[in-house]
Amino acid sequence: MKKPGGQVYGKKIFYLRDVYFSLIEDAERPQYPLIREGKRGEGKWRKASWDEAFSYVAEKLKDITAQYGARSILWSDRGGPFADLNKAFVKALGTPNYCNHDATCARNVQHAALSLFGFGRKGVVYDFKNAKHVILQTRNIFEAINVSECVGLMDALEKGCKLTVIDVRATITAGKADNFFLIRPGTDYAFNLAVIHEILAKEYYDKKFVNKYFNGLQELRSFVEPYSPEWAEQETGISAQAIKEFVQELAAASPSVIWHPGWNNARYKDSFYVSRTIYIINALLGSIGAKGGLAWAMTPKDCGRKGLNSLAALFPKPEEKRADGVGWKYKHFDAGPGLLHLAFKAIEEEDPYPLKAYLCFRHDPLMAFPDPERLKQILDKLELIVSITFSWSETAWFADVVLPLSPYLERESILATKKGVKPHFIRRQRVVEPRYNTKAEWEIIAGLAKALGIEQLSFNSIEEIWNFQLEGTGVKIEDFNQNGMVMLTDKPLYIDRDNLTFKTPSGKIEIINPKWEEAGIPSLKPYESKPSPEEGWFRLTIGRSPVHTQGHTINNALLVEQMPENVVWINKEVADKMGIQDGDLIEVSGANGYKGKTRAFVTPFIHPEAIFMVHGFDSATPPETKARNRGVADHKLMTGGLDIWDPAGGAIALQEHFVQIKKL
Ligand SMILES: Nc1nc2c(c(=O)[nH]1)N[C@H]1C(S)=C(S)[C@@H](COP(=O)(O)OP(=O)(O)OC[C@H]3O[C@@H](n4cnc5c(=O)[nH]c(N)nc54)[C@H](O)[C@@H]3O)O[C@H]1N2
Ligand SMILES: Nc1nc2c(c(=O)[nH]1)N[C@H]1C(S)=C(S)[C@@H](COP(=O)(O)OP(=O)(O)OC[C@H]3O[C@@H](n4cnc5c(=O)[nH]c(N)nc54)[C@H](O)[C@@H]3O)O[C@H]1N2
Ligand SMILES: [Mo]
Numbered sequence: 074m075k076k077p078g079g080q081v082y083g084k085k086i087f088y089l090r091d092v093y094f095s096l097i098e099d100a101e102r103p104q105y106p107l108i109r110e111g112k113r114g115e116g117k118w119r120k121a122s123w124d125e126a127f128s129y130v131a132e133k134l135k136d137i138t139a140q141y142g143a144r145s146i147l148w149s150d151r152g153g154p155f156a157d158l159n160k161a162f163v164k165a166l167g168t169p170n171y172c173n174h175d176a177t178c179a180r181n182v183q184h185a186a187l188s189l190f191g192f193g194r195k196g197v198v199y200d201f202k203n204a205k206h207v208i209l210q211t212r213n214i215f216e217a218i219n220v221s222e223c224v225g226l227m228d229a230l231e232k233g234c235k236l237t238v239i240d241v242r243a244t245i246t247a248g249k250a251d252n253f254f255l256i257r258p259g260t261d262y263a264f265n266l267a268v269i270h271e272i273l274a275k276e277y278y279d280k281k282f283v284n285k286y287f288n289g290l291q292e293l294r295s296f297v298e299p300y301s302p303e304w305a306e307q308e309t310g311i312s313a314q315a316i317k318e319f320v321q322e323l324a325a326a327s328p329s330v331i332w333h334p335g336w337n338n339a340r341y342k343d344s345f346y347v348s349r350t351i352y353i354i355n356a357l358l359g360s361i362g363a364k365g366g367l368a369w370a371m372t373p374k375d376c377g378r379k380g381l382n383s384l385a386a387l388f389p390k391p392e393e394k395r396a397d398g399v400g401w402k403y404k405h406f407d408a409g410p411g412l413l414h415l416a417f418k419a420i421e422e423e424d425p426y427p428l429k430a431y432l433c434f435r436h437d438p439l440m441a442f443p444d445p446e447r448l449k450q451i452l453d454k455l456e457l458i459v460s461i462t463f464s465w466s467e468t469a470w471f472a473d474v475v476l477p478l479s480p481y482l483e484r485e486s487i488l489a490t491k492k493g494v495k496p497h498f499i500r501r502q503r504v505v506e507p508r509y510n511t512k513a514e515w516e517i518i519a520g521l522a523k524a525l526g527i528e529q530l531s532f533n534s535i536e537e538i539w540n541f542q543l544e545g546t547g548v549k550i551e552d553f554n555q556n557g558m559v560m561l562t563d564k565p566l567y568i569d570r571d572n573l574t575f576k577t578p579s580g581k582i583e584i585i586n587p588k589w590e591e592a593g594i595p596s597l598k599p600y601e602s603k604p605s606p607e608e609g610w611f612r613l614t615i616g617r618s619p620v621h622t623q624g625h626t627i628n629n630a631l632l633v634e635q636m637p638e639n640v641v642w643i644n645k646e647v648a649d650k651m652g653i654q655d656g657d658l659i660e661v662s663g664a665n666g667y668k669g670k671t672r673a674f675v676t677p678f679i680h681p682e683a684i685f686m687v688h689g690f691d692s693a694t695p696p697e698t699k700a701r702n703r704g705v706a707d708h709k710l711m712t713g714g715l716d717i718w719d720p721a722g723g724a725i726a727l728q729e730h731f732v733q734i735k736k737l
Contacts, residue, residue: 443714
């Protein structure tokens with residue numbers, strides 16, 4: 074198959090040697106701690122020893138805490154399985170302002186799950202291996218990769234599982250689908266409402282499950298009344314007949330159906346409702362808790378085992394209110410990692426209180442949030458910005474202190490738990506010693522903890538941490554030696570679907586959620602039609618490539634050779650009218666001054682209202698010569714985007730932007 078722009082993924086077999094040279098030996102990554110000497114972003118640095126860098130940060134944090142209180146410290150990271158130590162450190166600092174990247178990723182999905190089930194999106198897992206029909210909507214599973222999801226779905230497809238893909242363009246995943254629906258960008262909520270309408274009208278739902286666990290079926294029924302497949306056809310461009318046939322197929326496969334609720338669903342102002350209706354459809358089909366469906370995420374406790382000891386639990390919860398308003402001003406949102414864009418707003422407005430220090434750990438908000446020029450102005454109000462990172466990034470270049478991390482092969486991490494049908498613990502080990510003067514995450518946190526006098530986190534070896542985590546679990550460090558994992562059960566565990574309890578006030582699935590209603594946000598929101606772009610403009614749609622990881626691998630010699638630029642997908646008929654041919658050089662511009670240059674990928678397989686580009690290009694910092702002048706930066710085209718977010722789901726709406734293109 075021809076890939077966008079004529080690139081062929083995987084044209085070469087890689088050896089560990091190649092990875093070694095492109096990642097470990099790469100001299101264009103930060104090699105030692107750096108302290109800023111010139112203006113922010115000017116690139117004048119002083120080389121520092123680790124001791125010097127740790128005490129510099131510690132002294133600044135102490136001064137800021139003395140003057141403004143510990144609450145004036147903000148932290149953001151990448152979340153994920155290894156975040157426990159970070160959370161512990163932030164609690165030890167005494168600030169409530171722990172954030173992660175999720176406001177531009179899966180927050181809408183998380184809140185959709187919470188609003189229905191009372192538990193978050195990770196309360197269920199996708200049991201792909203046993204599924205009979207998998208539906209991917211805004212989810213490109215074979216290119217935006219999670220390895221175990223990929224493998225699970227491939228196994229299922231081999232066993233005859235059906236695949237339906239709903240996307241604005243034909244992806245590699247769509248190429249493997251039984252049904253592919255090319256949808257008008259941003260109209261997924263309309264599609265889903267029609268599916269619910271049809272399931273209820275034809276009585277296709279799992280009566281036993283729904284009667285037992287739904288609180289609000291009647292409200293749902295009357296709400297979807299007007300949203301027939303015929304109505305949805307006008308909005309989405311997908312024929313009513315096709316929707317009806319598709320729903321029939323779903324009913325036949327239920328309850329072993331997985332309609333994936335989305336991963337990066339930080340796209341539209343109604344994306345929360347897209348994920349919410351997806352969960353409702355899964356529940357109507359009885360797939361919640363089912364084998365081959367959205368199986369219950371079992372924990373070590375369900376295996377009769379003790380879980381890992383939590384580092385974060387060593388410290389009390391800070392009493393202050395969060396600066397982003399989550400938990401008090403916005404009571405319906407999950408306080409855990411908060412909403413970082415609202416913390417940025419708090420920096421800007423010094424409301425509810427001033428924020429003065431920002432520690433960015435494995436996070437590049439100047440690329441991961443829209444409108445970097447505006448965000449720089451906001452961040453420039455801070456007295457301290459620290460970036461903990463293994464590669465250069467826009468944020469690191471703008472920081473006051475860069476604490477360089479060792480790439481994954483050169484470091485070990487804290488132990489983590491994987492919940493699921495087979496819960497297990499995992500361990501990441503160091504393969505080679507650091508090539509440059511960089512450190513592992515735990516070493517950086519322990520170093521800062523020592524400089525700040527936080528004894529509980531002043532670890533001297535990773536074994537000390539691992540032993541603390543494992544105490545009382547019956548598992549020893551050596552047990553990981555064979556394959557890096559310790560399984561806590563031999564057989565897959567499924568919940569008894571006759572005795573489910575949801576963590577909601579009613580113990581049932583809340584179609585109408587009181588928390589959202591009290592916040593003045595409807596649980597079931599009437600559909601609002603999405604405007605089509607004006608003549609000559611396109612909706613900017615974005616996503617991943619299987620080659621790169623976000624934007625931080627563009628300077629990797631191996632990967633940039635595989636995919637040197639992000640071509641812009643454009644519909645063939647539209648391109649013909651504009652005189653643009655496949656491979657032509659084009660300019661992409663937004664509502665501000667930024668203009669990006671790249672080549673067109675002309676294809677009939679994208680909706681004419683959209684253009685699509687892979688995220689992460691045209692953002693090289695001065696040291697990164699291999700990534701220089703490559704492609705277009707989607708985030709720089711998102712003018713005003715820091716203020717465009719979904720009040721129901723909390724996430725930034727990355728795809729509420731329009732752009733123009735011009736042949737060069
Ligand atoms: N190789 C690789 N894998 C990754 C990552 C990576 O950087 N590289 N990143 C990881 C991360 S952080 C995440 S969040 C996930 C993201 O995983 P996904 O969310 O699955 O990936 P994306 O490519 O962002 O988007 C999925 C699809 O949504 C489509 N789309 C855009 N607009 C619309 C719309 O309006 N309606 C519909 N139905 N579809 C639309 C896009 O065309 C795209 O094919 O991937 C993870 N896996
Ligand atoms: N315009 C636009 N914005 C987006 C997206 C988009 O598609 N378009 N996608 C959104 C999504 S889904 C996500 S998840 C975010 C991703 O946004 P980020 O989480 O910021 O992206 P990353 O590139 O994974 O990580 C940021 C930095 O962390 C460093 N890093 C990587 N791994 C490690 C590590 O293990 N430890 C440490 N300490 N540092 C590490 C990298 O070198 C990089 O500089 O962006 C979001 N924002
Ligand atoms: Mo993400």
